[in-house]
Amino acid sequence: MSLADFHFDWSLLGPPLLAGLLVVSTHVLLGRKVLERGIIFIDLTIAQVAALGVIIAGAAGLAPDEGGDWRSQVAAGIAALLAAALLTWTERHFRKLQEALIGSLYVLSACVAILVLTGNPHGAEHMQELLAGQILWTNMAQLWPVALLYAVVLAVWFLWAQSRPAAFYFLFAAVVTASVQLVGVYLVFATLILPALATHGLSNRKGLAVGYAVGGGGYALGLWLSVPFDFPAGPFIVVTLASLVLLTATVRRFLR
Template sequence: MFDLDLLSILLPALVAGILVLSTHVVMGQQVLKRGIIFIDLAIAQVAALGAIVAHLNQYIEAMPFANVWMPALFAISGASFIAWLSKRMADELEAIIGCFYVLAAVAAMLLLSNDPHGAEMLKQLMSGQILWVSWSQLALPAVIYAAILIVLAIKPHILARRGFYLIFAIVITLSVELVGVYLVFSSLILPALAVNHYRGRFKLCWAYTVGLVGYVAGLLLSAKFDLPSGAAIVATLAISAIVFRFILVVKSRYQLPLLR
């Protein structure tokens, strides 16, 4: 049994994961459909670069909500650039996005190379510190994610247009702040990949289930065995996705009435 102190840490972390999944599962399916798998890593890394620039400039860092609007500005600029490229260099877009990610990562390392706390900040941005998320940090993402989900419910076709890039940049910015770059990528791609070949009526529901199982299992394992929470959740998300894909293979091979 977990004591109340541990539960007080795990519960906001789980809610943070649910908030991230609420938008990332939908966006991840669109990423797979567009064939731009590395866009989430690239935009997440660009948002992290914005956070680093804000951290290194004391005047920007002192401004209200600089930890939100500065990464958002970088992410929206990066997403707009990729949207512009998608119309002009579609055949090379994935390669360019990969280069974009590498350049943003290198820029982050160079900017933090002389910062005494640079290594720790870089680790936090990449791996995240989901176990230390507070309830107050969840308020803004919850409101914005809810607004985005309402917009998508009313106008689902907006993701098939240029609006996808703007929504994607906003979602990624908030998520990097909560869970880090690695979990952002995993939350987007792994649930979407798990259900990619599923043709049943509840595709979205199963994708959310894969993600939720991964987060719950990862948090429990990290708490029980004192493991890095972000890394543990990435691993359990991957296992959850693999298990679901295996179930789909068994269902197809033996014509079992599963996951209808």
């Protein structure tokens, strides 16, 4: 392996990096709110339910098995919004049990997905793609609708939704619907929670700045190094994000 192998190929890695930065733009903000509210599994659960929507639509012949087009997005969106409505209702009526209910919904949706895919000869491969993602195959045409959606969500969040707790689940569902299709369930969870852990205890402005640095750095480094080492990009980005969180925690401890 030579230094030339570590060249950052913009033609290959540019669109995936932009996809990662788009995901970071919303997930760091929402992840801090998830940690603050103590509903850690909400991101993993909504992501899994959105993936289940894609799987059911594919099994029913309403969308391609591999996902990725507008029909898959609609299926994922409907599933995620239904989950958001359910969790809004359970938070209102069973607040003390909310985290347990969120975790139960995740396990249930994951098991239903496995059962639906049982007769599919490519079921295991399809599940793996939804979990680990195919970020390296992202193209620019996929990014414009997601960028528009994220811009609307951020505008609604800052102008209206921050003081309305019930709106959180629905904005969260809209964001996760798009994110799962772009980067997979694992990266959705990692981008929400790991930067939030790295910035726990910091003020909102400083926490967002550090969180965006950790998130953006994790995607950039993970994509860059995954190519010469021939690692799957999605899982390696998760490992890189976790490494940056540990580094950030160490620096913060040293500076105290």
